[in-house]
Amino acid sequence: MFTPRAIGFVRSAYNKTTEIPKGLGAKHEAEGVLEILREFEVGLTDIEGFSHLIVIWVFDRSEGFELLGTPPSDNRPHGVFATRSPRRPNPIGLTVVELLRRDGLLLHVRGVDMLDGTPILDIKPYLSSIPEEVLRRGWLAEAEARQSE
Ligand SMILES: C[S@@+](CC[C@H](N)C(=O)[O-])C[C@H]1O[C@@H](n2cnc3c(N)ncnc32)[C@H](O)[C@@H]1O
Numbered sequence: 001m002f003t004p005r006a007i008g009f010v011r012s013a014y015n016k017t018t019e020i021p022k023g024l025g026a027k028h029e030a031e032g033v034l035e036i037l038r039e040f041e042v043g044l045t046d047i048e049g050f051s052h053l054i055v056i057w058v059f060d061r062s063e064g065f066e067l068l069g070t071p072p073s074d075n076r077p078h079g080v081f082a083t084r085s086p087r088r089p090n091p092i093g094l095t096v097v098e099l100l101r102r103d104g105l106l107l108h109v110r111g112v113d114m115l116d117g118t119p120i121l122d123i124k125p126y127l128s129s130i131p132e133e134v135l136r137r138g139w140l141a142e143a144e145a146r147q148s149e
Contacts (some may be wrong), residue, residue: 004027008036008105010057012112017061017086020113022072023043024147028089029093032112034120048102052126053109054057059091074143082138093118096126 011138012032014020016065034055038046042069047053065087068077107123137144 003057005123006037006058007040007122008034008120010013010055010112010114010116010118011035012114012116012118012121014112014115017115020115024073024144026073028111028113030112031108032097033102034097034107034109034123036107036120036123038105038145044102044105044107045109047099047123047125048101050099050125052101053097053107054124054126055095055097055109055114055120056122056124057093057095057114058121059086059088059093060117060119062088062091062103064092065089074139076080076143078139092121138141 008141010032011034013030028050029104065080066085067080069080069083070077071083071084071085084092086095093114095111095113097111102108
């Protein structure tokens with residue numbers, strides 16, 4: 001279809017997956033830097049105006065995939081496409097981060113859940129248009145309800 005290429009790399013304080021908060025109620029407030037390669041610098045034009053960005057990246061340290069798995073946020077198995085598992089047929093991750101500031105090729109962000117050195121495939125502005133009242137959270141809402149029982 002196409003050969004993906006990195007447009008940059010994540011700089012984060014996480015070197016091991018065990019250091020990244022997981023499970024129900026896990027908060028991703030860690031700051032990090034999206035270091036964009038110089039050849040893509042013009043593509044950052046006007047990005048400063050957005051408070052939040054969608055970062056599309058590669059689970060480069062994940063092996064193989066599992067169509068059914070039990071995520072850290074539940075004790076029941078769910079299909080890979082109903083989870084955010086790193087072990088997917090195409091190992092692509094997606095994280096919404098808050099843009100704190102831009103410093104040339106460096107985007108300082110909050111909310112990283114990626115390991116240091118993670119390749120970035122794309123960045124898009126985050127524009128949510130789904131009202132909260134119509135958003136359904138599937139098995140995650142059920143797992144949260146069970147935990148608070
Ligand atoms: C549950 S996934 C969710 C990632 C992203 N927010 C998503 O929804 O696609 C986050 C986990 O991926 C793992 N991870 C982070 N960076 C990785 C990388 N470069 N390669 C493999 N696994 C990674 C860590 O275990 C982290 O806790």
